[in-house]
Amino acid sequence: MTAKLTWYGHAALGLETDGHKILVDPFFEGNPAASASPDSVEADFILISHGHGDHVGDAVAIAKRTDATVISVNEIAVWAGNQGLKSHGQHLGGGYKHPFGYLKLTLALHGSALPDGSNGGNPCGFLLRTNDGEKIYLAQDTGLFGDMKLIGEEGLDLAVVPIGDNFTMGPDDALRAVKMLQPKTVIPIHYNTWGLIAQDPDAWAERVRNETSTKVVVLKPGESYSL
Ligand code: NI
Ligand code: MN
Numbered sequence: 001m002t003a004k005l006t007w008y009g010h011a012a013l014g015l016e017t018d019g020h021k022i023l024v025d026p027f028f029e030g031n032p033a034a035s036a037s038p039d040s041v042e043a044d045f046i047l048i049s050h051g052h053g054d055h056v057g058d059a060v061a062i063a064k065r066t067d068a069t070v071i072s073v074n075e076i077a078v079w080a081g082n083q084g085l086k087s088h089g090q091h092l093g094g095g096y097k098h099p100f101g102y103l104k105l106t107l108a109l110h111g112s113a114l115p116d117g118s119n120g121g122n123p124c125g126f127l128l129r130t131n132d133g134e135k136i137y138l139a140q141d142t143g144l145f146g147d148m149k150l151i152g153e154e155g156l157d158l159a160v161v162p163i164g165d166n167f168t169m170g171p172d173d174a175l176r177a178v179k180m181l182q183p184k185t186v187i188p189i190h191y192n193t194w195g196l197i198a199q200d201p202d203a204w205a206e207r208v209r210n211e212t213s214t215k216v217v218v219l220k221p222g223e224s225y226s227l
Contacts, residue, residue: 002227003130005158008041009033009221010193011055011140013160018131020044020100023068024138027057033193035222043068045100048076049140050112051120054193060085071098073105075121079114092124101130106151108142110168127151134158134227137181141190144173148180157227159183162190163204164197171204178214185215187225 006014010031013024023043028034031054038058043066046059056076063070063085070080070087077089090096095104105124112120126138137151137159159181162168168190169177178186186208191199205216217225 002132003134003136003158004224004226005136005160005187006224007187007189007219007221008036011049011162011190012036012057013138013189014041014224015100015128015136017100017134022047022100023059023062024126025049025055025057025140026059026062027054029058031057031193033221038062039065042066045098046070047103047126047138048072048080049108049125049138050110050123051076051079051114051118052112052141053115055141056115071103073112073121073124075119076112076114079118079120092122095127101128103128106137106139107145107147108140109145110141110143127154136160136227137183139169139177141168144169144177146180148177152181152183156181156183158185158187158225160187160189163188163199163201164191164193165199166196168197171199171207174204175207175211178208178212182212183214185217185225185227187217187219 003017011025015022024047028038074089077087080087104127108123110123112123163174
């Protein structure tokens with residue numbers, strides 16, 4: 001079995017591994033780059049990296065329709081539970097063996113107020129070891145931080161990093177992130193959703209190819225990459 005990652009646009013991702021369907025930051029309604037509908041997308045689990053509207057997105061509606069379990073930091077997991085959803089709370093640095101693999105929450109430098117003003121706790125990224133042993137790091141929204149080196153020491157098959165700038169790392173810092181993470185493959189996200197985060201992913205890919213040995217895969221919204 002290999003893991004398959006789909007980019008739905010912005011920071012919305014789908015991950016299929018070992019027969020499990022995982023949605024990450026499922027922002028479809030109101031997302032100008034969305035390549036899927038919240039009414040049809042499938043999910044067994046929904047990972048939410050932080051409370052911002054472009055990441056919580058349609059999580060509540062999708063979880064109600066699919067009966068998926070929401071996984072996030074404890075504050076967001078409790079919030080999801082209060083919406084009537086199944087949820088599992090973790091915290092930064094903590095890992096848990098879910099049916100789809102061992103998932104650890106990682107540091108993210110960002111904010112996390114929920115759309116209704118609730119405290120979302122700390123924002124996070126995700127480090128997954130699939131049941132087949134593949135290591136996948138989803139940085140989601142974050143600025144550059146030096147402890148990415150520690151994440152890289154885990155030996156990454158795939159890293160997904162933001163390059164949009166303004167709200168997250170821009171192309172320069174995302175290149176520095178790749179140098180610390182040293183993944184076999186990297187996929188850029190969180191750009192070109194709006195003019196404010198317009199970037200040229202192919203120009204960034206060229207820089208990564210010139211300065212690292214990491215393979216860059218630039219997806220269009222709706223496209224997938226299989227490990
Ligand atoms: Ni955000
Ligand atoms: Mn965001």
